[in-house]
Amino acid sequence: MQRKGFERVSGTYLLQQLINGISLGSIYALVAIGYTMVYGILRLINFAHGDILMVGAYSALGLAMSLHLPFWAVLAGSMLIAALTGVLVERAAFRPVRGAPEEVTMITSLAVSIFLENLGTMVLSPQPRKFLVPDYLLVIHNWGGLTFNNMTILIVVLAVGLMLALTLFVTRTNLGIAMRASSENLQAAQLMGININRIVATAFIIGSGLAAVAGVMLGGQYGRIDPLMGFVPGLKAFVAAVIGGIGNIAGAAVGGYVLGLAEVLLVGLLPPSLSGFRDAFVFIFLILMLLIRPVGILGSVERGRA
Amino acid sequence: MCELSIHESGERQVTSEPLLVLEHVDAGYGNIQALDDVSLHVKQGELVALLGANGAGKTTALRVISGLMRPRKGRVSFQGRDIARAGVHEIVQMGIAHCPEGRQIFARLTVKENLRMGAYLRRDPEGVARDLEWIFEHFPVLRDRLSQSAGTLSGGEQQMLAIGRALMSKPTLLLLDEPSLGLAPIIVDRIFKVIAQLKEQGKTIFLVEQNAFKALEIADRAYVLESGRIRMKGRAQELMANEDIKHAYLGG
Numbered sequence: 001m002q003r004k005g006f007e008r009v010s011g012t013y014l015l016q017q018l019i020n021g022i023s024l025g026s027i028y029a030l031v032a033i034g035y036t037m038v039y040g041i042l043r044l045i046n047f048a049h050g051d052i053l054m055v056g057a058y059s060a061l062g063l064a065m066s067l068h069l070p071f072w073a074v075l076a077g078s079m080l081i082a083a084l085t086g087v088l089v090e091r092a093a094f095r096p097v098r099g100a101p102e103e104v105t106m107i108t109s110l111a112v113s114i115f116l117e118n119l120g121t122m123v124l125s126p127q128p129r130k131f132l133v134p135d136y137l138l139v140i141h142n143w144g145g146l147t148f149n150n151m152t153i154l155i156v157v158l159a160v161g162l163m164l165a166l167t168l169f170v171t172r173t174n175l176g177i178a179m180r181a182s183s184e185n186l187q188a189a190q191l192m193g194i195n196i197n198r199i200v201a202t203a204f205i206i207g208s209g210l211a212a213v214a215g216v217m218l219g220g221q222y223g224r225i226d227p228l229m230g231f232v233p234g235l236k237a238f239v240a241a242v243i244g245g246i247g248n249i250a251g252a253a254v255g256g257y258v259l260g261l262a263e264v265l266l267v268g269l270l271p272p273s274l275s276g277f278r279d280a281f282v283f284i285f286l287i288l289m290l291l292i293r294p295v296g297i298l299g300s301v302e303r304g305r306a
Numbered sequence: 307m308c309e310l311s312i313h314e315s316g317e318r319q320v321t322s323e324p325l326l327v328l329e330h331v332d333a334g335y336g337n338i339q340a341l342d343d344v345s346l347h348v349k350q351g352e353l354v355a356l357l358g359a360n361g362a363g364k365t366t367a368l369r370v371i372s373g374l375m376r377p378r379k380g381r382v383s384f385q386g387r388d389i390a391r392a393g394v395h396e397i398v399q400m401g402i403a404h405c406p407e408g409r410q411i412f413a414r415l416t417v418k419e420n421l422r423m424g425a426y427l428r429r430d431p432e433g434v435a436r437d438l439e440w441i442f443e444h445f446p447v448l449r450d451r452l453s454q455s456a457g458t459l460s461g462g463e464q465q466m467l468a469i470g471r472a473l474m475s476k477p478t479l480l481l482l483d484e485p486s487l488g489l490a491p492i493i494v495d496r497i498f499k500v501i502a503q504l505k506e507q508g509k510t511i512f513l514v515e516q517n518a519f520k521a522l523e524i525a526d527r528a529y530v531l532e533s534g535r536i537r538m539k540g541r542a543q544e545l546m547a548n549e550d551i552k553h554a555y556l557g558g
């Protein structure tokens with residue numbers, strides 16, 4: 001037993017876990033950004049955000065089966081459909097309760113989440129479906145004991161590329177700077193002539209588009225999708241956003257990678273008998289992080305608004 | 307001296323046209339009535355002050371004008387148009403800039419980004435560049451701090467940024483809410499000097515102040531608000547000489 005445990009933490013093994021953690025972290029980061037952008041502007045914890053990931057995955061499946069589009073077009077199409085769904089959800093469910101106390105908007109988002117999951121179960125059937133990606137994405141590389149496929153590379157490259165693009169957007173464009181301004185002080189932003197509805201819609205479009213990418217990547221990695229697939233990654237991405245400092249976009253990215261790495265390394269280093277409690281460790285980790293730094297890694301102390 | 311584009315003519319001219327009119331306005335929060343039958347007006351080119359103690363309803367009046375709050379009763383019109391139901395961003399578009407109480411600059415944005423947000427609705431880059439020059443000339447410290455995050459500025463510098471940011475929208479009417487609040491006298495003097503210069507160049511300004519003396523020094527006219535009601539109004543010099551005002555607000 002002891003000997004086996006020792007072998008499990010060899011350098012190659014650690015490196016392999018690092019790769020897995022970065023890949024998982026990329027997915028958490030993509031989803032966490034949507035949570036944090038919407039929270040930053042509306043102080044809304046949108047529990048339906050994980051289900052948008054599912055909408056994205058099913059949209060991709062539908063597009064691939066019906067139109068036989070190339071993979072990149074399927075991905076882009078699923079981002080578009082998820083973005084439209086996000087905007088629709090905001091108009092129909094969140095705008096009527098805008099300005100209501102945080103617990104009201106949070107319960108509204110739970111209701112939307114349950115609605116989307118049940119709708120998915122009814123319309124799409126609760127049975128998981130096969131989710132096929134092109135063969136070239138499943139080519140496995142083996143580098144000195146480290147194994148990963150093209151899908152893993154794509155996940156990391158896409159996540160990093162999209163986050164760089166988002167960084168350029170929020171620092172270089174009027175709309176992006178207005179988004180940061182709104183997230184800091186909604187009232188002052190309005191006094192600049194910024195149309196808040198436009199900012200909110202933009203946040204839902206970007207957040208939902210990124211969630212769709214995460215959905216397609218998760219589907220590609222597991223080879224199957226189901227109507228409840230958004231729940232657990234959604235919850236963990238929320239944890240990542242909180243760890244990073246909710247409301248802070250860079251924080252959400254950092255939180256995503258920290259959580260992905262922590263989860264994979266914890267599970268990898270723990271005795272196999274405990275690895276079934278994977279999700280429990282994620283939440284213990286959250287509690288520990290919040291005890292050490294209640295505002296999150298990159299969060300600022302003044303979270304109140306004027 | 308650079309050309310001034312902050313305002314149109316460079317020549318101060320008070321017309322008889324009222325630019326902003328409030329008629330019998332009531333406004334409040336829950337069962338607190340903050341404004342009670344308030345009527346006032348500001349003419350083109352005027353500097354009008356709204357004075358009153360803490361809690362009198364001055365900030366509420368500005369919030370009603372800029373659309374942050376809906377009046378319960380009464381009319382608010384700007385350039386003859388009813389704006390009581392317009393959205394905040396539409397009112398900015400019409401030409402009203404509200405420099406809010408407590409400055410409310412975007413602390414995590416840079417000074418440059420704050421000023422850029424002030425010009426959010428503008429589509430004339432040359433005009434924006436000229437106004438930016440004007441602001442740097444009058445508040446040189448902002449040029450030195452351009453790429454610093456605004457939260458690192460001192461209180462006085464933040465107030466200068468807040469005024470500069472409001473001017474960046476090239477407003478027809480500038481609303482200022484207690485620009486002297488919490489600042490050292492020497493900084494207050496600097497800021498009031500710039501407000502007086504804006505007035506001389508023809509900018510229409512509605513100035514809310516608790517510091518009645520400073521405000522009356524530069525204002526054309528003033529209203530005095532007490533518990534949500536207009537108690538007094540008149541030309542600034544007359545109010546300055548008024549015994550009641552001296553007693554209540556000028557420490558005399």
Ligand SMILES: Nc1ncnc2c1ncn2[C@@H]1O[C@H](COP(=O)(O)OP(=O)(O)O)[C@@H](O)[C@H]1O
Binds near residue numbers: 359361364367
């Ligand atoms: N957000 C608010 N909620 C409840 N009451 C408020 C709020 N803001 C101001 N008030 C009340 O309205 C009245 C007028 O306030 P305000 O317009 O801020 O006065 P001033 O700017 O002259 O100090 C005061 O009695 C104040 O307590």
Ligand SMILES: [Mg+2]
Binds near residue numbers: 361364365366407
């Ligand atoms: Mg006030």
